[in-house]
Amino acid sequence: MLGKTTPYQPTAGTNLNHAELISIKIVAQMIKRSKNPILIVGDKGEGIEHLENLNIKKIHVPKDMNLLDAMKMISKEDYDLALFSGITYYYLAQALTHLKHFSDIVTITIDRYYHPNAKYSFPNMETVEYIEAVKRLVILCNNP
Numbered sequence: 001m002l003g004k005t006t007p008y009q010p011t012a013g014t015n016l017n018h019a020e021l022i023s024i025k026i027v028a029q030m031i032k033r034s035k036n037p038i039l040i041v042g043d044k045g046e047g048i049e050h051l052e053n054l055n056i057k058k059i060h061v062p063k064d065m066n067l068l069d070a071m072k073m074i075s076k077e078d079y080d081l082a083l084f085s086g087i088t089y090y091y092l093a094q095a096l097t098h099l100k101h102f103s104d105i106v107t108i109t110i111d112r113y114y115h116p117n118a119k120y121s122f123p124n125m126e127t128v129e130y131i132e133a134v135k136r137l138v139i140l141c142n143n144p
Contacts, residue, residue: 017100019114019121024133027083027108027120028140031056034081040070042087045111046127047134051085054138061087071095075103084118085110085134093117110137 031037031054039058041048052058061067067087074082075098082105084092092109096117099107109115112130114123125133 018116019109019118021114021123022108022120024137025140027110028137030081030106030108031083031141036077036079037081037083038074038079039083039085040067040074040087041085042067042092044088045086047112047131048086050131050134050138051110053142055142056083067091067095071098074105075099079105081106081108083108083110084115087111089113089115110134 037056039051039054039056041051041058041060043060043063059065059070059073061070064070065073082099084096084107087095089111092111092115096107096109096115099105100117100119106120107118108120109118110122112122112125112127115121122130122133
């Protein structure tokens with residue numbers, strides 16, 4: 001995963017503010033150092049069941065609240081790190097754009113697809129590679 005380049009995104013245009021690729025180890029360190037992290041989990045995608053073992057506050061969309069209400073809540077409360085996984089790509093792109101422009105929250109997408117609107121993102125991955133990455137992230141975050 002570390003040797004990959006930024007994935008090609010035809011819709012990203014000439015925007016200079018693309019997401020930086022991030023490794024699993026750095027995400028784990030950011031979660032550990034964060035004072036108030038939150039994980040927003042959707043119902044789409046693989047590996048979501050492994051994220052349940054992550055020891056941070058979670059919001060399940062649309063079960064707990066819809067994505068728009070979650071973005072409003074995240075913006076108003078004092079979260080410093082927001083992680084996203086399992087949300088439909090185009091809905092998440094809009095939500096990340098909102099957070100990018102209207103808050104100081106660091107956003108990380110831990111989906112198997114690159115999201116240019118986040119601050120940090122995993123690169124595009126195959127399903128098996130992504131599930132292994134999520135398992136490794138949970139292990140790194142839960143060990144002191």
